[in-house]
Each structure stands twice: as C-alpha cells, then as structure tokens.
Amino acid sequence: MRADRLGALLSAAGTTALLSLPFVIFKANRIVPGTPHSLGDVLPAWGAIGCYALLLAVSIVALYVTNPRLRLFAALAGVVVVALAVAAAGNALTPAGNKVVRVAPGAGWWIASVCLGLLATDAITRLRPGPALRVLLLAAALGVALLALAHGTFDHLSIMREYAVNAVRFAHEGARHVALAAGSLGAALVAGLPLGILCYRVPRLRAAVLGTLNLIQTIPGIALFGMLMAPLGALAAAVPLAAQLGIRGIGAAPAVVALFLYSLLPIVANTVAGLKRVPRATVDAAQGMGMTDSQVLTRIELPLALPVIITGVRIVLVQNIGMVTVAALIGGGGLGTFVFQGIGQTAIDLVLLGAIPIVVLAFSAAVVLDALAEVMARAPA
Amino acid sequence: MKVPGVASIARTAALVLLAAFLIWPQRFAPLFVPLTQYGAPPIYDQGNLLTLALAQLGTVCCAALASTVVAVALGILVTRPSGAQFLPLSRTLVNIGQTFPPVAVLAVAVPLVGFGLKPTLIALFAYGLLPIFENTLVGLKTCPPAVLEAASGMGMSARQRLLSVELPLAMPLILEGIRVSLVISVGTATIGSTVAAKGLGEVIIAGLLSNNTAFILQGALVTGLMAVLLYDALTGLERRVCRTVRID
Structure with a gap:
C-alpha cells in the first residue's frame, strides 16, 4: 500500500510542530514575555495521551485511506481534538477567577491546526461538493464555532479575553x-x-x-x-x-x-x-x-x-x-x-x-x- | 483600441513628473502650501522622498522576485505526474488564500518576527505567491495537448518539453500573475509603514498623524503614480512576450 504524499507531508509537519514547538504560551499578564508549554505539560496524562492517540489515528487515515469522506471525517475530528485541547489548556493554566493571565495558542498549535485544516480542505476538494452542500458545510462549521464561543468553551484563551474587554x-x-x-x-x-x-x-x-x-x-x-x-x-x-x-x-x-x-x-x-x-x-x-x-x-x-x-x-x-x-x-x-x-x-x-x-x-x-x-x-x- | 501616441505621451509625462517631484520636491512646494495649516511644512521633511520611494520599490521587487521563483517552481511541481496528489488542494488553497486581506497577513506577521522590514517582506512574499502560482497552474495545465504530443513525438525529454514548450507557452499568463502580484504588493508595502518598514506610506501616515493634508496628498500621489507606472510597464512587457509566443 502506497502512502498518500499530501497526507505524508501534512502528518510530518503537524507531528513535528506538536512535538517540538510550544502548544500554548502562558503569560502572567498582557505585557510580560510568555513561557512555552507543550501539550503534555498542561493536560493530565490521560488527556495528553488521548490527544496524541487520536491525532495518530488521523495521521494514519491521512496516509493510507483514499476515501475522501473518511478523510474529511478524520480531519474534522482532529480539528475538534486540537480545539478542545487548547481550550482545556487555557482552563488548566488559568487560576480560578484570575482575569489577568493570558494563555495564547502557540506555534505548535497553529501549525497542527493549519495541517488539519488543509487535510479537511483537500478532502472537501476531492469530494467535489455541489453549491448547496458547500454553503451547508460552511453554515455548519460557523454554527459549531459560534455555539462553542457562546458556550464559553474558549473563554480562558487570550483572544477571548481581548474580546471580553x-x-x-x-x-x-x-x-x-x-x-x-x-x-x-x-x-x-x-x-x-x-x-x-x-x-x-x-x-x-x-x-x-x-x-x-x-x-x-x-x-x-x-x-x-x-x-x-x-x-x-x-x-x-x-x-x-x-x-x-x-x-x-x-x-x-x-x-x-x-x-x-x-x-x-x-x-x-x-x-x-x-x-x-x-x-x-x-x-x-x-x-x-x-x-x-x-x-x-x-x-x-x-x-x-x-x-x-x-x-x-x-x-x-x-x-x-x-x-x-x-x-x-x-x-x-x-x-x-x-x-x-x-x-x-x-x-x-x-x-x-x-x-x-x-x-x-x-x-x-x-x-x-x-x-x-x-x-x-x-x-x- | 487606444491611440498609441496618447498612451506613450501620458506615460512619459507621468514618469517625468514623478522623477522631477522625487528629485526636487521643494520646487513643488507652492502647489502644496494651500493644503497646509498654521505654517506646517508643505513638503515631507522627515525623510528624503526619493530614498523612501526607492526603498519601497526595492522591497516590492525583492519580494516579487522571491514569490515568482517559489510560485513558478511550485506550479511546475504540482503539474508533474509526481506532484499530482497536491494539485486539487493547491487549486483550492489559491482560491481560499486570495480571500485573505493582505493587511491581515501583514498584521499577523508582526508578532511573529517583530517590527520593521521583515513582516512586510513576509506578507508581500506570501501574498504575492498566490496570483503567480494560480496563473502558472492555469498556463501549464492549458497547454494544447496536440502541441505536447508533437513535442514528445519529436523526441523531446520531459525536461526539454517543459523548458522549451510548456513554460514559454505559459509565459504570458505567468507575467500577468506577476503584474497582479506587484500591484497588490505596492499597496501592501505602503501599509507596511504602519509596522515601521521604510516606504512612502510613512509620508501618508505622518500626514494623518499631524493632520497635514499636503503630506497625505503627496504620499498618495507618488504611491499611486508608481503603482500605475509599474502596472503599465508590465503590461507592455506582457504584450511583447505575447507577440513572440503566439501560436494559433
């Protein structure tokens, strides 16, 4: 079985970024320089292992599965996992009631997210959805994002801190x-x-x-x-x-x-x-x-x-x-x-x-x- | 069709006017005096206009050169059989990428690399890739199959075919991509002054900050003229190349 080249490139880039670059940056307030934290630092062991295992599964799909529906599903699952992980990191690093500390997604998170986003985009392109389905996909994605924002999932992340102000x-x-x-x-x-x-x-x-x-x-x-x-x-x-x-x-x-x-x-x-x-x-x-x-x-x-x-x-x-x-x-x-x-x-x-x-x-x-x-x-x- | 006489007269006049203003800006001071208040200087005095214009032109050209090399290389790569798996995503990415406003790319680059020339160069390079890459793809993908077959039939290797048939045929489109990319770059480089890159945006921003309409107008006119002349020069180049590769 031959590996998909795009999948190989994206998996390699995403994995390298997650393992070698900071997942989140923690700052005691808005001005001071931040300290980097990896995924393993900020989540409880079971959470970090769960994340890595799920992302590994996504990589395997990206490498060896050709069915675009399955690839899309895997990529979206990956997006949800990294989004929830960064939200959890924000919650874990913020002391209760503290509104001064800033937890911002780090380079590792951004690159991994971009890789997963590209994987999803590629799957959607290969599916060749019609106009109605494209608008529907967009509406669904925006709807989920807005619901999560309204629910306060990301409230402890620095962008949402700026928004709150x-x-x-x-x-x-x-x-x-x-x-x-x-x-x-x-x-x-x-x-x-x-x-x-x-x-x-x-x-x-x-x-x-x-x-x-x-x-x-x-x-x-x-x-x-x-x-x-x-x-x-x-x-x-x-x-x-x-x-x-x-x-x-x-x-x-x-x-x-x-x-x-x-x-x-x-x-x-x-x-x-x-x-x-x-x-x-x-x-x-x-x-x-x-x-x-x-x-x-x-x-x-x-x-x-x-x-x-x-x-x-x-x-x-x-x-x-x-x-x-x-x-x-x-x-x-x-x-x-x-x-x-x-x-x-x-x-x-x-x-x-x-x-x-x-x-x-x-x-x-x-x-x-x-x-x-x-x-x-x-x-x- | 435009009468060529008028176009070339307008082009020469614009070029002469721009050069004269950049070299002897003080000679034009009387024109800008009515726009100033409370005896503010009518001509930008916090830097040399010519230096700023050349700096901006240099930034734009450096970034454009880099994006051209990378975009054409990537375009060739994904249109070869070995890069075919990247082709669908490349096309979508080009479409999505162009919905990103260039200013956003610039703004996001600042925190990553700091103030100055770097974020501007990065934004110009990244955003400049898209139109060139898109046109390279279209150019290479729309080469008439009959021509390609003829080239193979003549015993050309894949490499020869690329260099002496496909690329020359795609050249007018690639040049058009470079032109679009350059025009966007000049605009983005102007905004680069907000992140402390040297350029003519500095004059406009100084005018905005000190409420000096004369600065704003001269910065705007010089930038506008430069962009228009650059666009015009590349359109001329395109026409020349089109004439040499025309096959019907």
Whole structure:
C-alpha cells in the first residue's frame, strides 16, 4: 500500500510542530514575555495521551485511506481534538477567577491546526461538493464555532479575553465593517450596472471606461483614501449641506468613495462580459417576437448575464471586506481598528481579534456568492 | 483600441513628473502650501522622498522576485505526474488564500518576527505567491495537448518539453500573475509603514498623524503614480512576450 504524499507531508509537519514547538504560551499578564508549554505539560496524562492517540489515528487515515469522506471525517475530528485541547489548556493554566493571565495558542498549535485544516480542505476538494452542500458545510462549521464561543468553551484563551474587554466595540465595529463593505457594493451596483450596459452598447466608450477603472484599481488603497481626503475636506468646508450629511475629509466618506471606485471595475467589466456572452440568435428571436429593446434587456439579456455579474459581485465583496480594514487608518472604523491598535500595542491577540473575523467574513462571502453564481449558471434563465 | 501616441505621451509625462517631484520636491512646494495649516511644512521633511520611494520599490521587487521563483517552481511541481496528489488542494488553497486581506497577513506577521522590514517582506512574499502560482497552474495545465504530443513525438525529454514548450507557452499568463502580484504588493508595502518598514506610506501616515493634508496628498500621489507606472510597464512587457509566443 502506497502512502498518500499530501497526507505524508501534512502528518510530518503537524507531528513535528506538536512535538517540538510550544502548544500554548502562558503569560502572567498582557505585557510580560510568555513561557512555552507543550501539550503534555498542561493536560493530565490521560488527556495528553488521548490527544496524541487520536491525532495518530488521523495521521494514519491521512496516509493510507483514499476515501475522501473518511478523510474529511478524520480531519474534522482532529480539528475538534486540537480545539478542545487548547481550550482545556487555557482552563488548566488559568487560576480560578484570575482575569489577568493570558494563555495564547502557540506555534505548535497553529501549525497542527493549519495541517488539519488543509487535510479537511483537500478532502472537501476531492469530494467535489455541489453549491448547496458547500454553503451547508460552511453554515455548519460557523454554527459549531459560534455555539462553542457562546458556550464559553474558549473563554480562558487570550483572544477571548481581548474580546471580553472590547465586546461592545467589537459588535459596533463589526457592523460598521459589513455596512461599509456592503454599502459601497450597493452604490457600485446602482452606478455600475447602467454603466456596464452602456459600455456594452457603445463599444467606443468601452475601452476608455474600462481603462480608467483599471487604472483606479491599480492605485493602492491607502493612497486612494489619501487622494480623496483633500477634495472631500474642501467640499465639506465649502458646502455646509455636505458637512451636515457627514461628508468630511476623514472618516467614512473617503473610505466609501474609494471602495465605490474600486468596486466599479469588476461590476462594469463583468456586466459587459456577461452581456457579450448572450447568444446573438436569442436576442434576434426575442426581437422577432416583438419585444421592445427594454424588454429584451430586462427579460433576456440581463437574466442570461446574471451569473457573470454575480461573479463580479463576489470579487467586489471579498475585495471590499479586505479593503475596509485599511479604512481604519483614516478614521473610517471597522474591524481594522483592532488590527492597527494591536499592531500599535504589539498585542497579537488584539490583531487576531480584528483579523480572524475579517478573514471569516471574506471567506464566507466568497463561498456563498460562488455557490450562487454556480446555481444561476446552471438554472435555465 | 487606444491611440498609441496618447498612451506613450501620458506615460512619459507621468514618469517625468514623478522623477522631477522625487528629485526636487521643494520646487513643488507652492502647489502644496494651500493644503497646509498654521505654517506646517508643505513638503515631507522627515525623510528624503526619493530614498523612501526607492526603498519601497526595492522591497516590492525583492519580494516579487522571491514569490515568482517559489510560485513558478511550485506550479511546475504540482503539474508533474509526481506532484499530482497536491494539485486539487493547491487549486483550492489559491482560491481560499486570495480571500485573505493582505493587511491581515501583514498584521499577523508582526508578532511573529517583530517590527520593521521583515513582516512586510513576509506578507508581500506570501501574498504575492498566490496570483503567480494560480496563473502558472492555469498556463501549464492549458497547454494544447496536440502541441505536447508533437513535442514528445519529436523526441523531446520531459525536461526539454517543459523548458522549451510548456513554460514559454505559459509565459504570458505567468507575467500577468506577476503584474497582479506587484500591484497588490505596492499597496501592501505602503501599509507596511504602519509596522515601521521604510516606504512612502510613512509620508501618508505622518500626514494623518499631524493632520497635514499636503503630506497625505503627496504620499498618495507618488504611491499611486508608481503603482500605475509599474502596472503599465508590465503590461507592455506582457504584450511583447505575447507577440513572440503566439501560436494559433
């Protein structure tokens, strides 16, 4: 029986990391340097042995089992084991009632988790799940994670300590992050769809518009925010109404305008590409049936172009969720606030409190919209 | 199609303007004075703009070179028969990886390696891998089978086939990946200034901290121009390569 090469690589990396790198880092408070602990140090002997035995079983499956369902099951079991182990380590190292000590997952835990995550990802890829199943898997994973968080399983870990301190702000900035990302997407759809239709109808306009939008995409986020601050500040100073509407040089206004500008290219380009894909014969047939131009557009062309447009929406949403992070630098708020605060205080837990939800949001948006585009492409319009 | 005359005039003008501003920034001071308050300096004075621009360009190019070498090597590896077991995961990873915001990669690198150039280089390298790897995969996987068969039929070894047929055919796509990666890198490197890497982000951040719109605008304009010119240069290179390898 030949060993699976990917399984061999991941097992070797995960095992080496768990055995040679710290499983958790213990700090007496937020500032002092931490002391590393291995899995065997922090769990009772039966617990540590149980963990190692289960992970060994996962490795054997990764090496020798080819059935992707079994591989997925093993990988997920492994993820649950390391998650529970790190939670248990947090509980074991934290004296009762102490809110000052920090127990953070160490490099060994992170690498082992990444290896198990990759194993699960590989199994899912080999299973080739349909769009509905992918969304279902995502929802199940998020549901389990949220339940565990709500239940307080991880409350003694340092990230959750940061969360406990910042809970109100976290909800506020999280909502703001989503609002900024989705709001600029909405604005880009309102402006970009008509612009895309226009570019499709007037080919001479197409090159100029797409070229300009492409150029805008090239400008780094923080630079575009900066370029917009001066004119928006001037606008607010000159037009009191604009200032009353909340348009200022700093804050959300330059962020929303910049995100809107970035969002236009994928929307316009994909609208054009989607419309181009509509077979000429279909349009001819619709016109032959006596449909007016606007009927042809709304009943034939746009529905047929929809999957490609949705792909554009996916690109924009994922891109925006990432970009909003930078808006925190210009006072736009959002989860980037925690990231940059954490960088400023060299507090990795605070960085992660901002970064992990951003990654989860972007990833979820990608999975859901990919599934939607696939369903739309399959459905007869 | 754009009229080539206009494009090249705009390109030259942008290049000249950028060079002039970086070399003699004080000459442009009158333009920025209206943006300052209370007699604040109109031109960034806490460092040399040219040095900062070159430092950022250097960082970006070093990281891009490293990601290109690694990404192309990995792309070749997983498209060979011996690496086939890694192919499905590679594809998924590229898709998942690109949903990670580059800023998050940067922020997570800081606690691991400390402040300065290192976290920026790591973030640029790691994030830069994805577009190049993706395009290398697509390029190598979409070589027309007939061409590959012809190459084998001519008695080429697997190695010869890779070097003189597959890679040249994939080259336009690989270059496109490098371009996408570079554009993202310039943006991420700008944010690298928040973790104390030398670069033009420093000018923007100094402006934000001291409420000096002139700094913000000049930092933004220089970074923006640099990114656009870099993008333009690589697009030109791609076109040239496409012309030499075209097979229809």
